[in-house]
Amino acid sequence: MAPAPPVAAEGLRHVSSLDQARALLDPERTVVHLCTPPVARLGLLRELAAAGFDRIVVEKPLASDRASVREIVGLSRTEGLRLAVVAPWLASALTGRLARLVDSGALGALRSIEVRQYKPRMGRTLADNGHPTAFDIEPPHSLGVCLRLAGPARLTGAELDDMRIGDTVVAGMGRAELTLRHETVTSRIVSDLTAPVRERRIQLDFTDGQVVAHYPGAEDDHYAQLRISRRGRPETWDVFPDDALSAYLLDTYRALRDGTDLAPQLHLASRVVELLADAKDLARRAVPAAGHTGQRVARAG
Numbered sequence: 001m002a003p004a005p006p007v008a009a010e011g012l013r014h015v016s017s018l019d020q021a022r023a024l025l026d027p028e029r030t031v032v033h034l035c036t037p038p039v040a041r042l043g044l045l046r047e048l049a050a051a052g053f054d055r056i057v058v059e060k061p062l063a064s065d066r067a068s069v070r071e072i073v074g075l076s077r078t079e080g081l082r083l084a085v086v087a088p089w090l091a092s093a094l095t096g097r098l099a100r101l102v103d104s105g106a107l108g109a110l111r112s113i114e115v116r117q118y119k120p121r122m123g124r125t126l127a128d129n130g131h132p133t134a135f136d137i138e139p140p141h142s143l144g145v146c147l148r149l150a151g152p153a154r155l156t157g158a159e160l161d162d163m164r165i166g167d168t169v170v171a172g173m174g175r176a177e178l179t180l181r182h183e184t185v186t187s188r189i190v191s192d193l194t195a196p197v198r199e200r201r202i203q204l205d206f207t208d209g210q211v212v213a214h215y216p217g218a219e220d221d222h223y224a225q226l227r228i229s230r231r232g233r234p235e236t237w238d239v240f241p242d243d244a245l246s247a248y249l250l251d252t253y254r255a256l257r258d259g260t261d262l263a264p265q266l267h268l269a270s271r272v273v274e275l276l277a278d279a280k281d282l283a284r285r286a287v288p289a290a291g292h293t294g295q296r297v298a299r300a301g
Helices: 018-024 042-050 066-079 093-104 122-127 139-150 244-258 263-285
Strands: 032-034 055-058 082-085 110-118 154-160 163-165 168-170 175-181 186-192 199-206 209-214 223-230 236-241 296-299
Touching: 032 042, 042 055, 042 066, 055 244, 066 263, 082 244, 082 263, 093 139, 093 199, 093 209, 093 223, 093 244, 110 139, 122 163, 122 168, 139 175, 139 186, 139 199, 139 263, 154 263, 175 263
Parallel strands: 032 055, 055 082, 110 186
Antiparallel strands: 110 199, 154 175, 154 296, 163 168, 175 186, 199 209, 209 223, 223 236
């Protein structure tokens, strides 16, 4: 049975090729959204640059390996591309509140960050193979936040599990964990694509208190939650709107319109890819842990 043709929304026109799009659009007035998986991105960026499109919003992560991210950054420089990498968590109202808590020192010095990203993703994983590992799905969001809150970091540990559905095994697409060491802070990110529930939780431990917060867990309910515990004071709990993707897109379109320098954003996105590449390398080198067939665990010195 042939697939049904796409249904055009009002004002949306489907085209069959980049050449057809180029004939209809003025690159000087166009922002391109490149939504392919990271493994199918570099060639399309070259095609877009050749066609004259230079303002491009790229899905996260920027690339799936170090070599590709170097080529993308090099292409951006030689072709004068203005690349924005989708990073809604960095535009999130919750991330803004967390950053202010860290920067203000209201709870003392930040000591550790723990992130849980639980997202059942079995059906979509079986349907496509555009993301090489579970490191490429959810961790790019939280890793950028950890770098924003705690500064530059190096990888100190990584774990990776396969996804198992009955007799079907999808290599490297189950549970992913990475540990980072910042100057004075340790960050740990755990993502599980086989979890039975959704959760996007972040915990910050300070010398004088603790923060437990939740990013919105679904596209139909844009509310974040923030609990703050201070020594000797009652706990506070706040629930507030947080449509991070809309905020990110508004900020990005303003930046592209106003000529804002996107180099810092591209540098952060590149660093995220590099750290994830380090995690993949560590996990590949590890031997399976006893009693956990398919798991790969490694620690960096």
